[in-house]
Amino acid sequence: MTEKCYLLSGLGADGTVFQYLDFEGVEVEYMEWLPPLPKETLPAYAKRMTQKITTPHPILVGLSFGGMVAMEIAKQIPVKKVILISSAKERKELPWFYRFSAKLKLQKILPYTLIKRTNGFTYWLFGATSAHEKVLLKEIFRKTPTTFLKWAINAILTWKNTEISTHILHIHGDKDRILPYKNVKDTFCITGGGHSMIVNKAHEITPLINKFLNNAND
Template sequence: MSDTHIYILSGLGVDRRVFDKINFGGLNVIHLEWIPPISTESISCYAQRLSTKITTKCPVLIGLSFGGMVAMEIAKIIDVKQVILLASAKDDNELPKLYKLIGTLRIHKFIPASVLKSHHILSNYFFGISLKEDKMMLKQILQETDAKFLSWAINQIVKWKNKTIPNDLVHIHGSKDRIIPIRNVIPTFIIQRAGHFMTVTHAKEIESLIQKILHKDLNH
């Protein structure tokens, strides 16, 4: 087995449960837990602090959604073997223009965290889920999300500026993603009919892809 370590960064307010259905086949996988943000810090400063939790040289980073954006920032700070993005964005041009407008007009500052944490039919629509168990998982995750972290992270998303792309980057995206629509994205692999919750709804397809990518890369 390779001694390369794989660090996983989950999505905004999302924990490792969304990776429960993915089997990493005995690889050295570490779930990088979110640390509390300092209210005024930028995503790059946050990534700098979070990167100190990575204790091995040249790791592989797997970033889901907001976790992918943080992974992109960490890759500017430390040497990484590879970055794998899931339902995320490589640069700010891959995010919807609406998000930039919201950031410019500071609309997000007027939306209470309680509203963002609430689960309803629109949540299911935007995350692309229909099964009852998936809806229950999303509801629980939203309820347990730290409100301060949520508000801070949304502020970072709408203000994110990035043009630096690591050499060895793989981007996996769902064709039906409604939070980061594929029309904005140039992915390496497309998961057909998958939405933003694809690590849960299309776990086996993603597992197969990640296994091939990692084993191919780790054997070189």
């Protein structure tokens, strides 16, 4: 029986970002985000997302925010493996200023309309360097509903997870400015990889994923 990978994208991104990866020997399905409920926590949201999973012991692949959702799903249903790309496994891997912002509830006063407008700083922050990457990032932000963006940022800043599942592959770039590499533990480092490395470092990420998928001991 062919194993199945469920793909969870980053905040606002859709399944197109996974087109740069080449999964071998598995079936893949992109999970569309559900509209969040008012004041819904990340664990509660993840529980609703599990309703989309129909395969026993699935493999979860989470990009950025999607990786955090994957970690919460893995606490609620049996999963075979979890693959994180440019993400965090637990709250301690978030930057200190995320946690500080949550304490001050700064997410309530963020200018979300401005956040959705890409500019030179946005491109630098996400590590988008080529014209193609900038266009892709701009399109991702354009398509992200403001209500989802507000909810997701609050969910990230107030994330409480301290549990780390077994059978995890965490791939992270050492130039990530959204989730700095110095904060994450037990990862495969992609040299020069920024937060958007799934686009420009896919040729390095793909072999790591397929090796992990095909290794029965992992």
